[in-house]
Amino acid sequence: MAAQTQPSAAYAPPPVEWTRERIETLIGRILKVVFIVFFVFVTAFPFYWMLNLSIRPFQDVLTNPTRLFPTPDQLANFWDSYNAVLFQYSFTTYTLNSLVLSLFTVAFTLLMAIPGAYAVTRLKFRFRSAMSFGILLVYMFPAIVIGIPLFVIYSQLGIRGSLPGMIVIYMSGTLPVALYMLRSYFLTLPAELEEAALIDGCTTLGMIRRVILPLSVPAVASVALYTFMIAWNEILFAILFLTETPTSWTLPLGLRLLDGQEVPRTYLMAGSVIITVPVLALFFFFERFLTRGLTAGAVKG
Amino acid sequence: MxxxxxxxxxxxxxxxxxxxxxxxxxxxxxxxxxxxxxxxxxxxxxxxxxxxxxxxxxxxxxxxxxxxxxxxxxxxxxxxxxxxxxxxxxxxxxxxxxxxxxxxxxxxxxxxxxxxxxxxxxxxxxxxxxxxxxxxxxxxxxxxxxRLFSFDDLTFANFERVFNTRGFFDTLTRTFVYTVSGTVLAILFGLVAALIVKDRFPGRNLVRGFLLFPYIAPIISVVLIWKMMFNAQYGLVNEIVDALGGRRMDFLNTPGIAFTMVVLFQAWRYFPFAFLFILARIQAIPDELYEAAKVDGAAPSERLWFITLPELRPVIGTLFLLRFIWTFNKFDDVFLLTGGAAQTKLVTIEVYDQLFGARNVGTAAAVALVLAFVLFGLVGIYQRFVNVEET
Structure with a gap:
């Protein structure tokens, strides 16, 4: 046996040649593993830690700051902090407000952006290029600059703390994003299909509904998700406009104002989990759409 | 009436x-x-x-x-x-x-x-x-x-007040440094992340999913978790610093360190954006280029340097511009993380402070106007002198 595996001197395999190619490939592989571990750690661990801190009572965090896994006892009582945040600190109201705001924003944005994007992509009219450029420009503008005049106008109209007023603002914020994303998608659709539908006697609106929409389900889905995420995560205008009206507080605003109070940090972390989970869940279900939509539209953030 | x-x-x-x-x-x-x-x-x-x-x-x-x-x-x-x-x-x-x-x-x-x-x-x-x-x-x-519109009471007082605010020019410079360093770091992280995820390996989709977490999570929750992790008393990072024999510190409230922290936060939160763009571009580079280079004897590092990076140049230029604009305008990140304390005040936070701290709408509008002007000036310079080959 040993004699068989023992290579004879004549057939010795050539010694491993440490060419530059080989060395660099090896280094590259090692670096890759190191970086993968590093990146996964820095991106995923904070979220795990958020979950961890939302389960352990704050007293335990103070005495055992580094306890990586909650004890079974703590796990069994994990609901305590969530219960407190949701019902004692009215996070149910904030969740409802956030949901209403985000869903209406999504619906209205899509309603306006789909026909608008179609017009900018396909129809010829005098201000078409100006329109496209305008969309881009609005997209770049500092939100805080329009914040002040809007604050003044909304104060005068007396709608500063109202949810419908916020929906209008959120919509105008997401509209350029949506128009831009949909436009870049519509450009990839073959115009022949639309022409065929028009020749067959479809009205333009009917054609958008019957031909364009079915073809753009992925793009529309990604726009809807992004709009939802932008509205759900938004906090600047919520701070500016809603702070004085507790009944209209959204989740991010509620969480921020909770941060200013003397509450156990465990509650804060539970609140963070509540606000983060829907977004991450949506993201995991629709990841494919999202990544594509993101690069298509250069989503602002 | x-x-x-x-x-x-x-x-x-x-x-x-x-x-x-x-x-x-x-x-x-x-x-x-x-x-x-x-x-x-x-x-x-x-x-x-x-x-x-x-x-x-x-x-x-x-x-x-x-x-x-x-x-x-x-x-x-x-x-x-x-x-x-x-x-x-x-x-x-x-x-x-x-x-x-x-x-x-x-x-x-x-x-x-x-x-x-x-x-x-x-x-x-x-x-x-x-x-x-x-x-x-x-x-x-x-x-x-x-009165919404009136031209009777026009004045330069707002601007005078802005420019006489102590440290306003420091704020401007700081905003610039913050924007450039945060943007460059985010793109650099994004580039490295895209390079490691570009080829298949087991669990690649999962890793790609994790990499996007910081970007899609609500800003307020990631800020809160950073505040917890870097807390002076019970923060995990300070425990690690302790264990390694270092000196504990209040990361988010110590001048100097706090600024590094907000830049790191910016890089951490927005590198996924750069990552996605760069990844999409990397995957569009034709394999033939690499094969030809390999035949000609180019080592992996040379292939990276002479093929991948030049191919990525346009997308990195665009990314820099986009991220520069958005970071310069950004308010919530630093406002929520430090509130502008410990020498981390940015121009957008100055706008907020003028509005709700000094309760002066005119001055706040003046700061916002200065912000917009500086931004467009910088973007103009960038487009004219740096990004010439593009667009």
């Missing part, structure tokens, strides 16, 4: 009402006569008449009455347009007399108008009006009975 209005206010007022009327007119006439342009013209006249008339006879004497009048006009116009198709009204001769190109343009206006009007009211108008506000003495408490 009409007499109290200045000529300019009257003009703006009439124009606003003309716009309010034109929109439903367009759709109403499109529905009953296929002639939206005439409808828009008539609607403009009706709108202006309702607005001016309402004020003249005293029906519109408050802001809420103004809003209600607009809503009623819209309800009538849009309601009629919505009902029209069911009334059996035959569209007029319009379809025979108008060229195809004009019909297409009419349709385009019809499809775009709602979006256009909304963005004009909520974004473009405030943008322009902000300029006027910056030159007027307006305080937060004056807002209730404040």
């Amino acid at each position: 009409l007499a109290q209005l200045s000529l300019f206010e009257l003009g703006v007022f009439t124009f606003a009402w003309a716009c309010i009327g034109g929109l439903p007119g367009y759709y109403l006439f499109n529905a009953i006569d296929r002639n939206p342009r005439a409808g828009a013209r008539i609607g403009v006249l009706v709108g202006a008449a309702v607005g001016l008339g309402g004020v003249a006879i005293g029906l519109i004497d408050s802001v809420s009455a103004l809003l209600n009048a607009a809503l009623i006009l819209w309800l009538i116009g849009f309601g009629a347009a919505a009902i029209a198709p069911f009334t059996g009204i035959q569209p007029g001769r319009y379809s025979k007399t108008v060229s195809l190109s004009q019909r297409s343009a009419d349709l385009a206006y019809g499809l775009l108008l709602p979006a256009f009007v909304l963005t004009s009211i909520i974004i473009v108008f405030p943008m322009i009006w902000n300029v006027l506000l910056a030159f007027r003495p307006v305080r937060l408490r004056d807002l209730q009975d404040f």
